[in-house]
Amino acid sequence: MTRPRASQSPDSTIVGVATGTPDGGVAIVRVSGPEARSIVEPIVETLPPPRTLARRRLRDSEGAAEDALVVWMPGPKSFTGEDVIELHVHAGARNVGRIVAALRERGARAAGPGEFTRRAFEHGRLSLEQAEGIAALIAARTSAAIDQARRLVAGELGREVEALRRAVGDLRAEIEANLDFPDDVADGDVSRWREELMQHEATARAWLRSFAAGQRARERARVVIAGPPNAGKSALFNALLGRSRAIVSPTPGTTRDYVEAELLIDGLEVVVVDTAGLRSATDDSIEHEGIGRSREQIAGAELVLWLEPAEAAPTEAAVPEGLHVESKRDLGARRPDWLGVSAQTGEGLEELRAQIATRVRGDETAPWIGLARHRDRAFDAAAAMASAQGLLERAAPLELVAFELGVAERQLAEITGRDALGPVGEDVLGRIFSQFCIGK
Template structure:
């Protein structure tokens, strides 16, 4: 996959009908292909131009489409190679014919993500920025899109580069003691420890953004659960602001898992309404209850609904004993039916909890806040600087912290410079995984194979 002598081509716009459709070609033969297929063109083609004309099949002379041709000369292009883009009318038959012509005249079909892979290999983007390209395409909420844009622009990369430079400077100091220890005097272990501690703190403050970053990028699954008739479907509808799930006063109304997307405190949330939990002879309902149990295992957060007028029932107690408390938020619903003075009594039975009324919409904003807090941790604030968004980056940073802690221990024990240096190098390599300096071919292949074709 790393060989890039080939010229590659793909339809870069999504399948289906559209206003425009783009066939993108990158590689040494791109301009030559444009010259074969596009008319009229002036004698020397210029870079960064838009030409208007026809895509013409060279063999038959058939005019296939009235189109635009965009030209980019290496290295000032998306991939860093020669690139042309045919901007055609957006029909699939038409675009496939244009693509086929490029393939017949010297290109091969691009692999998923291969354009961006080439951009990475040619140093147009580092790995974190390249990953952000896929995130930009996939972002489903504004906050996810904004995070991806910041990563694409290089915010995270700069933070990692700064960390690596500080590490390299420290390594230089330590390694000066390897060969020339006579000239540079004794190693100042106290100073070294201080610098390593400082680096650890910087890695950890980046790591502290990971939960926010991942939740914003990947979203969270929030599952509504509880006994039948406590108002799960009503709460689903109230949070969505539409009558999505069927609500009746018959226990056992919901039989299947109903999934809807919404945003809560900026986090893309998949909200799942489930069948009420109870023993039942009804076979359909029983399947539903089984699905509820499976859903609970996948939940990032469980909203366990209790009915305020019913109070804390023995069934609630049994069910809650089996739920993971760190992932469960208790919600007392139907508070409109409860005199205000009685709330304290409910809290004695089950707390901490949020009081709401799905019927009147009372206190839903407090519920949203509580959901955000439970997902992000109680002391969260939106991070200001670089944000870690993917598990891959998180693991690499954790690896760096581990190596730094090893180095710190060696420094505390005043061990020889070699030992400190090995661990500092380990940390340097771990950070390089994020931006791509130290990444292996198979990791790169895996990352780009997740992309769509034409990106």
């Protein structure tokens, strides 16, 4: 292997506890490295055949016996690409501690954060963005985040990035083949190169847009219900939630502070916020404070539902970029081009849900997970491709064009970390894997 192996003492055998929940009944102790077999075998007497789970009596650091299920996965067809043995034992920090101690006494070193995954990357079992997907999956807090992280782990982004990197590389090779005879380059070639580059840049820019949509989907958009007092905001909030969470009252100014709740709309997790009604004339200082908070909520919203009731005349205050909703449609319809709903009869609620989902998702049906690092690299690659197009347009020397394409290729290669000798340095790897938990 030509690649400098960057992890600390890479030939050592490491041990870590692979399970993270303190209330689980079983803990998995994982051992990976060239000595895995010679370290573990003596304390379980015999290893079961490869990839077969078998029950064994295990001797812990105090010589006492513990029941364990043992699975032995010889490298390179293991998670890390090394010899791996997993011991499934009873959970409990002290119990597990005695087993880990027995393994360390026999020469295994305690694994650092992300060290198992890092070894998997270094042995070519995972690309870098897949490894990051594992960390994102563990950290996921919404089901959208889980779905996106799984796609990252499955290598979907990596495959697209690799395809683009190869296409840019082919184009660079073609341009470089003309370096010695620039006068022989036909105008048709130059315009075809520009055309191809424009398409490649568009591909990277489309990722950037879907990365942004993916981030919105992961982060629970805030949907803020705003409007004048008595518009029926709290009633609509409760109707969307399907329960009585906010106080509904004919007395204007009842809602003084905002109330929020999580809601699943079309598989999309959003936070719906009910706010105090906006009106200018009030001497009530608490209501005044509530109105200030409503404005803050509107400013921080992904989507504002601007509500005005069918029984009252239109106001001037409607938030222009918001979704305009006329409430209390059971009492009539005064704003025919607004979306009509009634919290009382349920009219229009399905349509409202659908519109919220569409507005929050944008036109992206399958948003990508694009972690900040992927976004930055894709952005720089797109910028390099744009600059290469500019150079071609100005008939600048082809060396410069080829140079910019090389920059774009390297930026793309950094996303997957595939380029064995290339651009992903210890600083990048160190930063990525230090964010993992120990045992992963």
